[in-house]
Amino acid sequence: MEAAMMLMxxxxxxxxxxxxKTAIGVSLxxxxxLPVCRAFLxxxxxxxxxxxxxxxxxxxxxxxxxxxxxxxxQWNERGIPGLLIAVFAMLFWMIPRWLDAALSEPLWEIIKxxxxxxxxxxxxxxxxPRLSSFSRAVVWSNAxxxxxxxxxxxxxxxxxxxxNYLVNQQEAFGYTAMVVSLGISVYWIGVVFFGKWxxxx
Amino acid sequence: xxxxxxxxxxxxxxxxxxxxxxxxxxLQVITAEGxxxxxxxxxxxxxxxxxxxxxxxxxxxxxxxxxxxxxVEFIYTRCVTLCTSLGETFExxxxxxxxxxxxxxxxxxxxxxxxxxxxxNLKEYGERFEAVPDHWRIARVESEEQLEQLLDTxxxxxxxDKWGNFEHNAAVHFVNSxxxxxxxxxxxxxxxTLETLWKRL
Numbered sequence: 001m002e003a004a005m006m007l008m009x010x011x012x013x014x015x016x017x018x019x020x021k022t023a024i025g026v027s028l029x030x031x032x033x034l035p036v037c038r039a040f041l042x043x044x045x046x047x048x049x050x051x052x053x054x055x056x057x058x059x060x061x062x063x064x065x066x067x068x069x070x071x072x073x074q075w076n077e078r079g080i081p082g083l084l085i086a087v088f089a090m091l092f093w094m095i096p097r098w099l100d101a102a103l104s105e106p107l108w109e110i111i112k113x114x115x116x117x118x119x120x121x122x123x124x125x126x127x128x129p130r131l132s133s134f135s136r137a138v139v140w141s142n143a144x145x146x147x148x149x150x151x152x153x154x155x156x157x158x159x160x161x162x163x164n165y166l167v168n169q170q171e172a173f174g175y176t177a178m179v180v181s182l183g184i185s186v187y188w189i190g191v192v193f194f195g196k197w198x199x200x201x
Numbered sequence: 202x203x204x205x206x207x208x209x210x211x212x213x214x215x216x217x218x219x220x221x222x223x224x225x226x227x228l229q230v231i232t233a234e235g236x237x238x239x240x241x242x243x244x245x246x247x248x249x250x251x252x253x254x255x256x257x258x259x260x261x262x263x264x265x266x267x268x269x270x271x272x273v274e275f276i277y278t279r280c281v282t283l284c285t286s287l288g289e290t291f292e293x294x295x296x297x298x299x300x301x302x303x304x305x306x307x308x309x310x311x312x313x314x315x316x317x318x319x320x321x322n323l324k325e326y327g328e329r330f331e332a333v334p335d336h337w338r339i340a341r342v343e344s345e346e347q348l349e350q351l352l353d354t355x356x357x358x359x360x361x362d363k364w365g366n367f368e369h370n371a372a373v374h375f376v377n378s379x380x381x382x383x384x385x386x387x388x389x390x391x392x393x394t395l396e397t398l399w400k401r402l
Contacts, residue, residue, distance in 0.1 A: 079208025081213055088217030092224055100233035104358075163233045163358035166368045 021066030025117070028059035033113055042103060045165045045173040050180065053093060053116055054125040060121015069126050079135065082127030089119035094150070096161040140188065144181050151177030208230040234370050237356035238385040245383035248376065249354055251347040252297070253340040261338065264380055266308045270389065270401060271376035274388065275357050275369060277315030278326040283371045286389055292330040293391035294398065295337060304336035306402065313341045314352060314359050315367065315401075340357065355382065375401065 031037060032055055039054035076082050092098060095118065101108040131139070154174030160167050222228065230236045248263050255261060263271065274291065276284040283342045291309050298307060311332075314321065323339040326332075330338060342348040352359065373394045375384040386397055 015281065075205060075209055077203060080206065081209040084210065084213040084217060088213070088220060091217075091221055094220075095224055096232045097230060097236050098224060104233075159232070160234070160368075160370065161232050163370050164360070166362060201302065 017055075018066040018069070021062045023066075025059040025062030025064075025066060025121075028055060028062070029113065029117060032056060032059070037107075045162065045169045046176050048099065049173060050176060054118040056113065057121040057124070059124035060117030062121075063117065065124035066123025068122060069129075072126065073130070076127055076130065078132060079127035079130030082123035083131065083135065083139070085123040086120045086127070089115060089123075100162050100164050103162075111125075140184070144184050144188075147177045147181035147184070151175065151181065207329070234372075237370075238372070241356075241382055241385050245377065245381035246354060247349070247381055249350045251342055251351045252344070253310075253338075253342055254320065255334060255338040255340045256320060256327045256332075257334050260319045261340070263310065263376065266310075266376070267380045268378050269305065270307045270378060270398065272307065272309045272394070272398070273310075273355070273374040273376060273382075274311045274337075275314055275352070275355065275359075275371070276311050276326070277313050277367055277369075278318050278322040279315065280366065281366075283369070287371055287373075288326065288330040290388045290391040290394055291332070291337060294334070294394055297395055298398075302402075304333070306364065307336075309337040311337070311339045313339070314348060314357065314369070315341075316345070356385075373397075377401075 032041070032052060041047045072082075093112070098108065102112040103109070118144075128136075151174045154161075154170050154177065156174075157170070161170060203264060225231055226236070230239050250262055250264055253261055253263070263273070272291070272294070274287045276287055278284070280401055288311070291311065294309065295303055303309070309332075311326070312325075318341050320341075323341060327334065327337070329341040330337075355374060357370060359367050361367055371388055372385045373388045374382055375386075375397070377383050382399065384401075386393060388394065
């Protein structure tokens with residue numbers, strides 16, 4: 001433990017914060033890929049969609065901020081191309097078929113572990129600071145409405161969308177997605193009424 | 202907006218839409234169940250020569266029905282929900298087909314994937330739906346390995362829940378007279394199975 005702290009401090013001192021972020025991101029991916037973590041986080045649809053995949057994206061975000069923040073930026077006009085990559089990758093991983101494939105086929109599991117950090121987290125991490133407030137507002141408002149619609153669909157759908165999950169988990173996921181969406185809305189209402197939202201970062 | 206930004210955005214939109222198009226087989230399929238049905242229709246599959254035992258304790262293989270149309274369902278006899286409606290579908294098919302069709306040009310097999318099911322259970326299930334054993338066999342697979350092989354070929358995912366029941370994908374599977382699985386449809390309403398069968402006869 002002490003040795004690890006020493007190492008972290010040295011990395012931090014000698015290479016700056018960027019490397020620390022990258023190290024945290026990489027360790028998070030390593031941690032998530034441990035069989036114990038995988039078994040737990042893939043045991044239910046909620047853990048899979050709302051914990052594992054977001055954490056993988058977060059790991060990518062850290063790596064992006066740590067190591068790639070100045071790369072590709074001449075190709076990343078106002079952060080929009082990076083955002084597009086992340087949006088398409090997210091849409092892909094929301095197709096039940098491929099989520100199922102990641103559970104039943106090891107190859108797709110590996111693809112998930114690579115593409116979620118690489119194509120969702122990293123592009124978001126390097127593009128978010130470049131996005132205008134307007135673009136960010138569009139992203140947030142879409143996230144809120146999309147989560148509600150998806151949640152409602154999962155609760156109301158009479159069909160089982162994933163062969164690897166039970167129907168009651170599907171319903172539980174639907175309600176959780178709606179609660180998350182409500183949480184984001186409440187947060188933003190708080191910011192709008194009580195925060196210093198008019199003073200841009 | 203500079204030219205590079207515009208090029209990136211257009212290229213990413215095309216690539217993104219292309220990937221989502223491919224990932225859903227041209228917006229036709231979003232679930233693994235849908236993918237299984239489409240793949241079967243496009244590329245019929247030969248069946249493994251698995252040894253089954255019916256409700257009379259008689260051994261047979263699915264290949265024995267070559268030359269006639271075969272309808273296959275996957276069930277477990279303790280099931281009171283999905284498998285009951287699967288049973289009712291076959292019961293209705295048996296009732297509505299013209300005399301002499303069932304048992305000659307058409308055969309039906311319900312296969313249990315529950316290792317607890319014995320011959321008595323199968324017999325009881327058959328009697329519940331007034332199955333005539335010569336026309337409609339309720340069967341189980343003795344060897345665990347062969348059962349796996351069979352479920353794998355048909356694309357049936359079975360997950361036990363904590364109450365001793367199973368969650369499983371339900372459908373009616375059509376095997377053509379050459380012994381190839383070539384069509385999978387919803388088991389409800391029963392009229393759909395009858396219509397599909399009628400077109401195939």
